[in-house]
Amino acid sequence: MSASLLEQLIDALRVLPGVGGKSAQRMAYQLLERDRDGGRRLSAALAQAMEHVGHCAQCRDFTEGPLCAICASASRDRHQLCAVETPADRLAIEQATGYRGLYFVLQGRLSPLDGIGPRELGLERLSARLAEGEVSELIIATNPTVEGEATAHYLAQLARQAKVRPMRLAHGVPLGGELEYVDRGTLSHAFGSRSEMG
Numbered sequence: 001m002s003a004s005l006l007e008q009l010i011d012a013l014r015v016l017p018g019v020g021g022k023s024a025q026r027m028a029y030q031l032l033e034r035d036r037d038g039g040r041r042l043s044a045a046l047a048q049a050m051e052h053v054g055h056c057a058q059c060r061d062f063t064e065g066p067l068c069a070i071c072a073s074a075s076r077d078r079h080q081l082c083a084v085e086t087p088a089d090r091l092a093i094e095q096a097t098g099y100r101g102l103y104f105v106l107q108g109r110l111s112p113l114d115g116i117g118p119r120e121l122g123l124e125r126l127s128a129r130l131a132e133g134e135v136s137e138l139i140i141a142t143n144p145t146v147e148g149e150a151t152a153h154y155l156a157q158l159a160r161q162a163k164v165r166p167m168r169l170a171h172g173v174p175l176g177g178e179l180e181y182v183d184r185g186t187l188s189h190a191f192g193s194r195s196e197m198g
Contacts, residue, residue, distance in 0.1 A: 006028060006032070009028045009031075009032075010024045010025050010028045011024070013027050013028060052064050055107075056068040056071055056105075058071040058102075058129075059071050059102065059103045059104050059105055060104065060105045060106070060107055060122050060125075061087050061090060061103060061105045062087050070094075070102060070103060071102060075100070076100055076101060076102050077100050077101040077102070078101075078102060078134050078135070079101070079134065079135060079136045079137065080099075080100075080101025080102065080135070080136075080137050080139060081101060081102050081103070081104055081129070081130075081135045081137070081138050081139065082099060082101055082102070082103050082104070082138075082139040082141050083103075083104045083106060083126070083138060083139070083140050083141060083142065083155055084103060084104070084105055084106065084141045084142070084179070085105075085106050085107075085108060085109050085142050085143055085148065085151075085179075086105065086106075086107065086108075086180070087105055087107075088179075088180040089105075089141065089143070089179040089180060090103050090105055092179050092180055092182070092187060093141060093179070093187065093191060095184070096184040096185075096187040096188045096191070097187070097188050097191045097192065099139075099191065101137075101139070104122075104126050104129070106121040106122065106123075106142070106151070107120075107121065107122070108120060108121055109121070109142060109143070109145070109147040109148050109150075109151040110147055110150050110151045110154060111147045118154070121151070123154070123155075123158065126155075126158060127158050127161075127162065130158060130159060130161075130162035130164050131162045135162075135164050136164060136165060137164065137165045137167055138155065138156075138158075138159040138164050138165070138166050138167065139167045139168075139169070139194060140152045140155045140156060140159075140166060140167065140168050140169070140197065141169050141179065141191070142155070143173075143177065143178050143179055144173055144174070144175045144176065144177060145175075145176055145177075145178075152168055152197070153197075156168070156197040165196060166196065166197045167194045167195065167196050167197065168194060168195060168196070168197045169190045169191055169194045170190045170191075170192075170193035170194050170195055173186060173187065173190045174186075
């Protein structure tokens with residue numbers, strides 16, 4: 001016997017991070033009982049995003065076209081490249097700092113136990129980009145977690161092989177924290193006082 005439409009809706013809502021069975025049930029009931037128009041807008045926006053949002057050919061951030069707005073901008077400094085784990089980290093840096101260079105979004109961090117290696121992070125593409133010679137400074141803005149630090153060291157090695165100066169965000173970002181949740185002042189200070197990795 002197949003699941004009812006309500007059960008399918010509840011199950012579908014559970015794919016979101018932090019949403020368990022009870023939360024999904026509450027969301028489904030809210031949409032069906034009080035906000036069907038909102039549910040229709042959510043459904044339409046979700047369908048459009050799933051169909052039309054892809055990855056930038058240059059930095060791997062989310063975009064609707066071949067290049068994101070940052071990579072396509074002629075006003076960005078092409079000698080600086082900032083490597084971040086997620087689009088949320090890129091947005092946090094963009095909002096909290098005056099950084100005007102380009103980005104490379106890893107879409108994760110090295111985690112062999114989870115099957116995430118250099119290939120999954122697009123590091124061949126990053127290595128090729130560094131080898132082109134346009135980038136002189138790679139700012140490594142991975143999160144200060146165990147996996148983030150391992151990823152940072154790997155990125156620093158890639159940069160050195162390409163004769164690019166690897167820089168790491170300064171301390172001030174709490175160890176074990178996530179850039180997405182760090183307050184703007186701390187993130188701005190850490191970004192402004194980044195240092196070269198040894």
